[in-house]
Amino acid sequence: MIVSMLAIYSTSAATPEHARVLLLNSYHPQYLWTEALTQGVKSELANLIEAENLHIEYMDERRFVSDPTYHEKWRQLLLYKYQQFKPDIIISSDDAAFHFLANEVDELFPNTPIIFGGVNVFKPHIIENKTNFSGILEGMEIKGNVELIYQLQPQVKEIILLADKTELGIRMVEQARSEMPYDLGKQVLVRIWDDFSIAEFKSYASQTSTKTAFLMLAVHKDKNGAYFSFAKELKDFATISKAPIYGMWGAIMIGQGVIGGLMNNPFEHGKALANMAKRVLSGTPIANIPLEANSKFSPTFDYNQLQKFNIDLNRLPLNSEIYFKPESFYQSNKSLVHGTVLTACILIAIIFILFANIQRRRKAETSLLELNDSLEHKIKFRTQELSDKNNQLKAMMEEMKHLANTDSLTDLPNRRSGARRLRKFMTRYLPSQDNLTIAMLDIDYFKSINDKFGHNVGDNILKRTSICLQNTIRPTDFAYRWGGEEFLILFSNTPVKSAFSACTRIQQHLAEIKTPDDKPVTVSIGIAQQQVNDSFEYILKRADESLYYAKGNGRNRIEMLYTEINKHKEQSGYCA
Ligand SMILES: Nc1nc2c(ncn2[C@@H]2O[C@H](COP(=O)(O)OP(=O)(O)OP(=O)(O)O)[C@@H](O)[C@H]2O)c(=O)[nH]1
Numbered sequence: 001m002i003v004s005m006l007a008i009y010s011t012s013a014a015t016p017e018h019a020r021v022l023l024l025n026s027y028h029p030q031y032l033w034t035e036a037l038t039q040g041v042k043s044e045l046a047n048l049i050e051a052e053n054l055h056i057e058y059m060d061e062r063r064f065v066s067d068p069t070y071h072e073k074w075r076q077l078l079l080y081k082y083q084q085f086k087p088d089i090i091i092s093s094d095d096a097a098f099h100f101l102a103n104e105v106d107e108l109f110p111n112t113p114i115i116f117g118g119v120n121v122f123k124p125h126i127i128e129n130k131t132n133f134s135g136i137l138e139g140m141e142i143k144g145n146v147e148l149i150y151q152l153q154p155q156v157k158e159i160i161l162l163a164d165k166t167e168l169g170i171r172m173v174e175q176a177r178s179e180m181p182y183d184l185g186k187q188v189l190v191r192i193w194d195d196f197s198i199a200e201f202k203s204y205a206s207q208t209s210t211k212t213a214f215l216m217l218a219v220h221k222d223k224n225g226a227y228f229s230f231a232k233e234l235k236d237f238a239t240i241s242k243a244p245i246y247g248m249w250g251a252i253m254i255g256q257g258v259i260g261g262l263m264n265n266p267f268e269h270g271k272a273l274a275n276m277a278k279r280v281l282s283g284t285p286i287a288n289i290p291l292e293a294n295s296k297f298s299p300t301f302d303y304n305q306l307q308k309f310n311i312d313l314n315r316l317p318l319n320s321e322i323y324f325k326p327e328s329f330y331q332s333n334k335s336l337v338h339g340t341v342l343t344a345c346i347l348i349a350i351i352f353i354l355f356a357n358i359q360r361r362r363k364a365e366t367s368l369l370e371l372n373d374s375l376e377h378k379i380k381f382r383t384q385e386l387s388d389k390n391n392q393l394k395a396m397m398e399e400m401k402h403l404a405n406t407d408s409l410t411d412l413p414n415r416r417s418g419a420r421r422l423r424k425f426m427t428r429y430l431p432s433q434d435n436l437t438i439a440m441l442d443i444d445y446f447k448s449i450n451d452k453f454g455h456n457v458g459d460n461i462l463k464r465t466s467i468c469l470q471n472t473i474r475p476t477d478f479a480y481r482w483g484g485e486e487f488l489i490l491f492s493n494t495p496v497k498s499a500f501s502a503c504t505r506i507q508q509h510l511a512e513i514k515t516p517d518d519k520p521v522t523v524s525i526g527i528a529q530q531q532v533n534d535s536f537e538y539i540l541k542r543a544d545e546s547l548y549y550a551k552g553n554g555r556n557r558i559e560m561l562y563t564e565i566n567k568h569k570e571q572s573g574y575c576a
Pocket residue numbers: 409442443444445446447448450454455456457458459462483484485551555
């Protein structure tokens with residue numbers, strides 16, 4: 001025992017990358033389960049050992065089931081081969097290889113660690129005294145599948161478990177019987193068929209309904225010894241059967257007409273076995289690696305069969321894996337759909353932004369137009385207001401100008417106005433060519449009129465005198481109220497002689513104005529003419545002095561002092 005333990009430790013301590021691994025399969029690689037499990041082992045060991053150091057054998061036990069002659073030949077073959085290529089570890093798949101190794105290991109592969117998997121019905125006593133065995137029990141999921149059938153087919157009345165009389169079949173049936181009865185809470189009959197011919201099955205299955213369900217355990221041969229293949233016979237069964245056929249051996253059953261069930265995954269199972277082998281190759285003694293419980297059975301279904309038997313998909317367990325389900329357009333064109341949706345979203349976003357922009361711009365334009373209108377309106381209003389104010393101002397200025405230049409009593413231009421025009425005339429007219437003549441006129445004895453008849457009468461005489469002056473002078477001459485009862489007359493371009501005539505005419509017209517005691521109004525007049533180098537003050541002074549001269553000479557006279565008067569008197573022969 002100690003020697004064998006030492007041998008196991010020394011083997012397991014081999015450098016992993018140079019280790020030689022033997023994978024002993026119970027079946028042929030045509031058997032999909034075996035192929036998938038082999039791939040799982042390969043994929044897990046690929047990075048650890050060289051490919052040529054993985055030796056793979058297929059016992060083809062489905063064809064040579066329970067055949068002692070065949071077994072003997074196998075034993076001899078393996079003995080011959082692996083004496084030359086001694087494996088550091090053996091991985092076995094399924095029941096036949098496990099039982100073969102349990103019987104032959106001591107002679108063929110003494111002390112070699114063995115990792116076994118895929119054993120459906122495991123009896124611990126088989127390896128009771130063998131310390132170089134460990135592995136993963138594949139087991140079966142009969143109870144779980146029976147419950148699943150009832151969940152998917154609530155109308156089911158009969159569940160038939162299918163097996164055969166081969167060694168494996170017998171072990172499976174024993175296992176199934178040990179678990180019965182299955183408590184489904186309803187009256188469902190669970191039966192086991194392990195001794196039927198292919199023809200009998202077909203006849204029964206073709207006449208049944210979904211009140212029946214089949215659960216395939218393992219069938220290698222029918223009762224007549226006819227070989228049963230999952231690829232051919234199972235497919236025929238499923239085509240003919242009016243009741244669904246369930247199974248638990250994933251890769252070999254899905255796609256062969258089986259509706260599904262709680263199924264194992266041979267690829268993952270192979271990987272798990274190889275993983276256990278790696279631990280041994282890395283130095284963990286196999287004795288320290290305990291047997292692992294059942295491998296995982298998960299709900300796996302064939303979509304076409306679910307449709308065929310009208311199984312409501314909502315009844316499937318949540319974690320179900322469904323094969324052959326036609327992919328929706330979305331599933332098969334995910335990136336195209338995502339791209340299109342993304343593009344559409346971006347376009348919609350751009351359109352939305354543009355639309356919002358247009359709206360904002362339109363709003364802004366409308367408010368701008370409104371603002372413009374309101375501004376225009378305001379400007380028009382303000383302009384009108386301003387123009388009105390301007391006109392008012394102009395009128396006021398005119399009025400003020402008028403008031404500033406007009407005598408309020410007589411409405412004649414006042415002294416300021418007269419003085420301005422006189423200054424203007426004196427700069428404009430040349431004494432050598434033009435005759436600018438002025439006359440200063442004063443009402444005689446006006447004080448006594450006021451005193452005698454009152455100021456109103458005096459005012460009235462002043463007004464009538466003004467009107468008379470305006471009416472008597474030419475349009476080109478100007479009359480001003482110079483102050484009190486004094487008036488200035490500008491005779492533009494008028495020689496002295498004409499001025500005298502005009503003044504005489506004025507005196508005559510004024511005489512028609514009568515005082516209340518019927519006396520005519522008389523005026524004294526002093527005349528002056530612009531001279532060379534004359535001035536405003538000087539011409540007025542001369543007119544004033546002539547006026548006073550007239551007053552002094554008895555009033556109601558027209559006088560012109562200095563040379564002018566004499567010259568004039570000589571010219572006209574005038575004597576006031
Ligand atoms: N009613 C009235 N009287 C005025 C006005 N302005 C001046 N007077 C008066 O006119 C009078 C002028 O008197 P005087 O300067 O003595 O002259 P006069 O009485 O006309 O005497 P002579 O000029 O020498 O003929 C004064 O009594 C003034 O009060 C006026 O606007 N209205």
